[in-house]
Amino acid sequence: MRRAVVALVRKDLRLEARTRESVPAMVLFSLGTFVLFHFALDAQTVAGNLAAGVLWVTLLLAAVLGINRLFVAEREEGGFDGFLLAPVDRTAMFVAKASVLFAFLVLLEVVAVAAFAILLLERPPWHALPGLALLLALADLGIAVVGTLVGALAIQTRARDLIVPLLAIPLSVPLVIAGARGSAPLLAAAGAGALEGRWLLILGLYDLVFGLLAYAIFDFLLEE
Amino acid sequence: MTATVELADVGRAYGERVALRDVTLTLEQGRTLAVFGANGAGKTTLLRILATLLRAHHGSVRVLGRELPREGWAVRGRIGFLGHQALLYRDLTARENLRFHARLHGVAPQRIDELLDAIGLRLRADEPVHTYSRGMVQRLAVCRTVLHAPELLLLDEPLAGLDPGAAEVVQALIGPGRGTRVVISHDVEHGLAEADEVLGLRGGRVALHAPAAQVSVADVRGLFA
Amino acid sequence: MFGRGLKTLSCVTVVLIVGAFALVFFYAPNDADQGFIQKIFYLHVPLAIVALCGFVAGGIYGILYLRSGDRMHDLRSYVAIHLSLILAVATLISGSIWARASWGHWWVWDEPTLVSFLIVFLLYACYQPLRFSIEDPQTQARYAAVFSIVAGAFVPLNFMAVRMAQSVAHPRVLTSTTAMPGSMFLTFMLSIVAMACLYVTLWKYELASKHASMQLRQLRRKLAGEDDGWTPRARRSAAPQL
Numbered sequence: 180m181r182r183a184v185v186a187l188v189r190k191d192l193r194l195e196a197r198t199r200e201s202v203p204a205m206v207l208f209s210l211g212t213f214v215l216f217h218f219a220l221d222a223q224t225v226a227g228n229l230a231a232g233v234l235w236v237t238l239l240l241a242a243v244l245g246i247n248r249l250f251v252a253e254r255e256e257g258g259f260d261g262f263l264l265a266p267v268d269r270t271a272m273f274v275a276k277a278s279v280l281f282a283f284l285v286l287l288e289v290v291a292v293a294a295f296a297i298l299l300l301e302r303p304p305w306h307a308l309p310g311l312a313l314l315l316a317l318a319d320l321g322i323a324v325v326g327t328l329v330g331a332l333a334i335q336t337r338a339r340d341l342i343v344p345l346l347a348i349p350l351s352v353p354l355v356i357a358g359a360r361g362s363a364p365l366l367a368a369a370g371a372g373a374l375e376g377r378w379l380l381i382l383g384l385y386d387l388v389f390g391l392l393a394y395a396i397f398d399f400l401l402e403e
Numbered sequence: 404m405t406a407t408v409e410l411a412d413v414g415r416a417y418g419e420r421v422a423l424r425d426v427t428l429t430l431e432q433g434r435t436l437a438v439f440g441a442n443g444a445g446k447t448t449l450l451r452i453l454a455t456l457l458r459a460h461h462g463s464v465r466v467l468g469r470e471l472p473r474e475g476w477a478v479r480g481r482i483g484f485l486g487h488q489a490l491l492y493r494d495l496t497a498r499e500n501l502r503f504h505a506r507l508h509g510v511a512p513q514r515i516d517e518l519l520d521a522i523g524l525r526l527r528a529d530e531p532v533h534t535y536s537r538g539m540v541q542r543l544a545v546c547r548t549v550l551h552a553p554e555l556l557l558l559d560e561p562l563a564g565l566d567p568g569a570a571e572v573v574q575a576l577i578g579p580g581r582g583t584r585v586v587i588s589h590d591v592e593h594g595l596a597e598a599d600e601v602l603g604l605r606g607g608r609v610a611l612h613a614p615a616a617q618v619s620v621a622d623v624r625g626l627f628a
Numbered sequence: 629m630f631g632r633g634l635k636t637l638s639c640v641t642v643v644l645i646v647g648a649f650a651l652v653f654f655y656a657p658n659d660a661d662q663g664f665i666q667k668i669f670y671l672h673v674p675l676a677i678v679a680l681c682g683f684v685a686g687g688i689y690g691i692l693y694l695r696s697g698d699r700m701h702d703l704r705s706y707v708a709i710h711l712s713l714i715l716a717v718a719t720l721i722s723g724s725i726w727a728r729a730s731w732g733h734w735w736v737w738d739e740p741t742l743v744s745f746l747i748v749f750l751l752y753a754c755y756q757p758l759r760f761s762i763e764d765p766q767t768q769a770r771y772a773a774v775f776s777i778v779a780g781a782f783v784p785l786n787f788m789a790v791r792m793a794q795s796v797a798h799p800r801v802l803t804s805t806t807a808m809p810g811s812m813f814l815t816f817m818l819s820i821v822a823m824a825c826l827y828v829t830l831w832k833y834e835l836a837s838k839h840a841s842m843q844l845r846q847l848r849r850k851l852a853g854e855d856d857g858w859t860p861r862a863r864r865s866a867a868p869q870l
Contacts, residue, residue: 186506190492190499197494197531257488261547263456264490265507266480328778332771336761342754346775349751350782353789360793381789392781396774399694402472403457403767417764460766 180274183267187275192282194252201248202286205241209291212237213298224301226368231359234295234366238288238315239322239351243344245283246326249276250334259334263401273327273397281323288315300366307365310374317382318358324389325350331400357381405468407432407555407583408453414461415448422448424607426462430600435584437598437615439591441627444604446587447487450557453585454484467555480508483553485561485577489544493533497524497543500532501550508551518546523572537564545573549581556584562593591623630836634829641829644822648815656815665729670815672722674823675715676741680783682712682827683752687780690773700839702769703868705776707834709755711827716749744790751779760866769868838867 195201216225216233225233253259262272292311296304304311326347333342357378364372408430415423423445430436438446451457453466455475464471467478491500501515519525522542532540541564548556556577562570577584579597588594595601601618603611603626610626611618652670689705692698723742728734737743758775762768 182509183507186503190495190503193499194492194494252492256492257486257490258492260456260484260486260488261490261504262507264454264479264482264484265504266476266509267507325778328774332758332775335767335771336758338757338761342758342761345754346751346758349747350778352747353785356789356793377792381792385785385789388781388785389778392778396694396777399770399774402770 180268180271183265183271184275184278187262187271188278191252191275191279195279195283201245202283204248205245205283205287206290208244209237209241209287210294210298212240213295217299222299225299226301226366228359228363230300230366231362233299234292234362235355235359237295238284238291239348239355241287241291242280242284242322242326242351243347245280245287246330246347247340247343249280249327249330254334259401269398269401270394272401273331273393276330277323277327277393280326281319284319284322285316288319301368304366307362310365311362313374313379314358314361314382317379317386318354320386321354321382321389322351324386324393328389328393328397328400331397334400353381353385357385405465406430407467408436408585409465410462412462413449413452413459413464415445415452415457415459422607423452423459423604426604426607426609428602428609428612430583430585432583433580434599435579435586435597436600436602437594438585438587438602438604439594439611439623439626440604444626445607446604447559448607449604450484450486450559450585450587453555454482454486454557455479456484478555480551481554483548483551483556483577485544485548485556485558487559489532489540490547491532491540491543494531496531497528497535497546500543501546504547504550510551514550518550518576521572521576522546523569538566538569541565542569542573545576549576554582556582556586558584559587560589561586562588562590591620595620595623630832630839634832634836637825637829637832641822641825644818644825648819648822651815651818656812657809665726668722668726668729670819672719672726673741673816674820675719675722676745677820678823678827679712679715679719679745680748680787681824682708682715682831683748683783684780686712686776687778690776690780693769693773694777699769699868702773703835703838704831705773706759706868707831707838709752709776711830711834713749713752713755715827716745716752719745720749738794740787740791740794744787747786747790748779748783751782755779756866765869772868842869 213233216237217223220229220233222229253262263269292315329343329346329350332346333339336342361374361378361382365374406429408428410426410428413423413426414421426445426449428436438449440446448457452459452464452471455466455471455478458472467481469475469477471478492503495503497519498515501518502512504510505512505515516525519528522545524539524542524546527535527539532543535543541561545561548558558577561573561577565573586594586598595615595618598615601611601613601615601623602609603623605626611622648670652667656667656670686705686709689701689708693701693705720742723739723745724734727736727739727742735742755772755775759768759772762771
């Protein structure tokens, strides 16, 4: 199965590098949303709870864009058939797609967090970075797993673009709760506070539960 | 010796619409089965069931001695499927596409170059597929189909969109003698000429099933009436 | 198939509900702070608990369906989720009324049960549209099962996360069950049991009804001469077909 996962991941990364469809769109969307927030909140800078909220909501909505595009190539060009005909474990598709989505999210965040710091934070969040990075990494894992599931669920339905956000947003609430509450003290105006362990615990638990669940049931979404 | 393909009372529906009903047939190893029928008669559904892409809702299916869908995993690497869709990524080059499928099937990379040479696409192998003509895409799809040297070929109008020169080149790879074949074709004369057995579908049911020698062109044309 | 014992169950349910009502109105004491309106607690919390169990049960039947392919499990899952969704809406409404009466606001974010239910409602509201948008009945059942499993696993995680999000500064006021006098506790327990029986009764009724109409449709098809049991012939719908 490792061979199949590697082949799929390489193929998707190569496609993205060539067409540059998903990641630039996600980045631009984030930047635009930051601008919107500036005007909507009428604030020069944000800090603490507000900063955490703006950042996490924006990242989640950008992730939804990425999830929508995740299976597009497979759907339109018959890629599922090509994969289903191969003598490989079908769960490889899940692992590969989740890994690709994770990679896209990491790329997105590198740019978006930097832009966020420049546009909306009062001072560079150097001290906050390690904690923030850890929270983001764990949350990305959760979004990758759930996003791949939701993306695959949406394939067979007729209202594909609608089903993805409608399902992804409630399912991501625990991630946003833990991420935003965890980041709020890190982005406080008075300087970076401490990162509470319990938010990492929630993120970790979410990743574990949904990771295992998705791994077990993804096959059923590919059969016909 | 077990036959390569054995279907018994196979049925399959899409929602309300019944695509196949009571299909029973057997195909021995090395023989070619030509499948004829009007559009919507169930030919593609039948092919996809044999390819393990669809489950039959009714009846039993045995391919290469294995029961589907339970043992589908055991036969996937031994079947070559050429459907209406090329199953190629348009933004990747021919070589990248074949390399991807080769990795999925565990095929050595040398084979890619051999096939590209055989099919005459070596020169344009490093250009994205969306720059190819229809015929070139079809030729590449044939490469993909035979990349892993399958024992059973399932071909849905393999020569569609090919000029005679290209058709000849393609026949060398998927023509009679290249294993057990199930071929859907709209070209009645040609299909009949290269077939060992004929299956005619009408409205999802078997309307004609006989060795090719006993079937005339007129019999087949009657299916489309 | 599902109708066995239904009459007895209905009688038991009616008795329990009447009993619970009697206890609520005549036996349980009035709350010192909130007065009479606090009694909506005996409706709101059992609704919440039974709805949650229903969602999780829907997920369990989803697992059973995927493992066995028995369409009856899919039907059970569908009905469980569909009923629980109704109970969830009732939970939200009763919670809102309670909040308005106690705090003057139609909605309070301090109450983790209410907030969690809002999220769970938003998620499960997609269940029927999802089913309806998939035409092939077998695919529809399979995807619905996957959804029910994922959503079922999500429910407890969600509760935990929301509960943690309400920090110590906002103590839960509406549903604290820590210090309940004996009379309140008894009434509360009876209310839960009554609600659970109501749910199961409704569930069995709907199952029996749907199963009967499926059999009727099959008989009609047999009479019309289409003998095979496997041909689906129904119009597109969100509910499971045979």
